[in-house]
Amino acid sequence: TRTPVNVTVTGAAGQIGYALLFRIASGHLLGADVPVKLRLLEIPQGLKAAAGTAMELDDCAFPLLSGIEITDDPNVAFDGANVALLVGARPRTKGMERGDLLAANGGIFKPQGKAINDHAADDIKVLVVGNPANTNALIARSAAPDVPAERFTAMTRLDHNRAISQLAAKTGSAVSDIKRLTIWGNHSATQYPDIFHAEIAGKNAAETVNDEVWLADTFIPTVAKRGAAIIEARGASSAASAANAAIDHVHTWVNGTAAGDWTSMGIPSDGSYGVPEGLISSFPVTTKDGAYEIVQGLEINDFSRARIDASVKELAEERDAVRELGLI
Numbered sequence: 001t002r003t004p005v006n007v008t009v010t011g012a013a014g015q016i017g018y019a020l021l022f023r024i025a026s027g028h029l030l031g032a033d034v035p036v037k038l039r040l041l042e043i044p045q046g047l048k049a050a051a052g053t054a055m056e057l058d059d060c061a062f063p064l065l066s067g068i069e070i071t072d073d074p075n076v077a078f079d080g081a082n083v084a085l086l087v088g089a090r091p092r093t094k095g096m097e098r099g100d101l102l103a104a105n106g107g108i109f110k111p112q113g114k115a116i117n118d119h120a121a122d123d124i125k126v127l128v129v130g131n132p133a134n135t136n137a138l139i140a141r142s143a144a145p146d147v148p149a150e151r152f153t154a155m156t157r158l159d160h161n162r163a164i165s166q167l168a169a170k171t172g173s174a175v176s177d178i179k180r181l182t183i184w185g186n187h188s189a190t191q192y193p194d195i196f197h198a199e200i201a202g203k204n205a206a207e208t209v210n211d212e213v214w215l216a217d218t219f220i221p222t223v224a225k226r227g228a229a230i231i232e233a234r235g236a237s238s239a240a241s242a243a244n245a246a247i248d249h250v251h252t253w254v255n256g257t258a259a260g261d262w263t264s265m266g267i268p269s270d271g272s273y274g275v276p277e278g279l280i281s282s283f284p285v286t287t288k289d290g291a292y293e294i295v296q297g298l299e300i301n302d303f304s305r306a307r308i309d310a311s312v313k314e315l316a317e318e319r320d321a322v323r324e325l326g327l328i
């Protein structure tokens with residue numbers, strides 16, 4: 001039998017954690033033949049609820065789940081971790097300035113990055129879900145100088161999946177017919193869902209839609225503001241779809257993209273497409289054998305250029321702010 005893969009989940013007692021852990025334990029994260037050991041990291045107030053979730057995980061008798069450990073110590077939680085899903089974060093509360101939000105999250109992601117640096121397995125892969133995800137990933141990465149930078153990623157897969165769903169609905173096509181969609185930039189309201197290189201059943205998506213007004217005034221804002229629309233409708237934030245996207249992100253990273261397709265991941269920029277090196281920005285990527293590569297050579301039209309630049313500018317501002325706070 002295979003040795004179990006150690007998967008650490010932070011914020012395990014939260015909404016996303018509740019939707020995420022059962023799918024990890026049932027084999028959807030890594031594959032139906034890969035046993036997993038779960039490490040749940042919570043703050044002290046969350047430990048009891050995390051223990052309750054662990055009781056339910058036990059009660060599922062998942063054949064692939066070979067152990068659960070619950071802790072409030074990052075050094076324990078990340079010890080030997082192969083995959084780390086950083087979900088727990090400090091939400092923005094009323095009256096909170098951006099600087100306060102970044103500082104509060106720096107207090108979480110800096111020590112977690114250091115614990116990953118000091119204790120995780122050599123093949124560690126990190127996905128940051130907790131917002132502001134891109135900049136939290138940058139903070140964690142900066143605190144982990146011994147881990148290759150490309151192992152730190154931020155989640156834009158939910159935006160990617162939302163965009164595919166909206167495009168399928170608009171064109172009356174199946175989601176499985178849509179390929180090569182891209183989310184560029186920050187996981188925020190400035191993100192840019194790009195359909196100019198996307199294909200619907202092999203035909204160019206932008207040409208099929210042929211409606212730049214819909215693109216600018218409906219599609220892009222609907223995708224970017226979907227999180228707020230869910231809160232408005234459900235009375236709670238999107239948790240199941242966020243957990244699903246986290247599963248997709250890691251599954252694709254580990255198991256590869258399909259031939260002829262790509263996905264979107266927030267990753268440290270190598271300077272491609274004019275995104276300053278080191279910013280954790282979303283790009284079109286292909287994955288293979290546990291590694292990813294930015295899709296090169298795409299032609300970026302003026303419509304796209306302006307929107308990519310605006311989102312990247314926001315990322316640079318967030319980076320400058322956390323630098324000033326001494327967090328990177």
Ligand code: NAI
Pocket residue numbers: 010011012013014015016017041042043045046087088089090091108128129130131132133155156157158159187237238239242
């Ligand atoms: P939640 O508030 O239900 O759960 C967060 C959990 O994290 C709580 O149980 C809390 O005790 C825990 N936590 C806080 N600080 C911690 C720390 N230092 N170590 C370990 N655990 C800690 O929130 P929910 O709905 O589960 O969302 C989690 C995060 O994911 C939020 O920041 C949210 O904005 C973000 N999110 C990101 C998305 C994306 O597309 N990137 C999509 C949806 C949500």
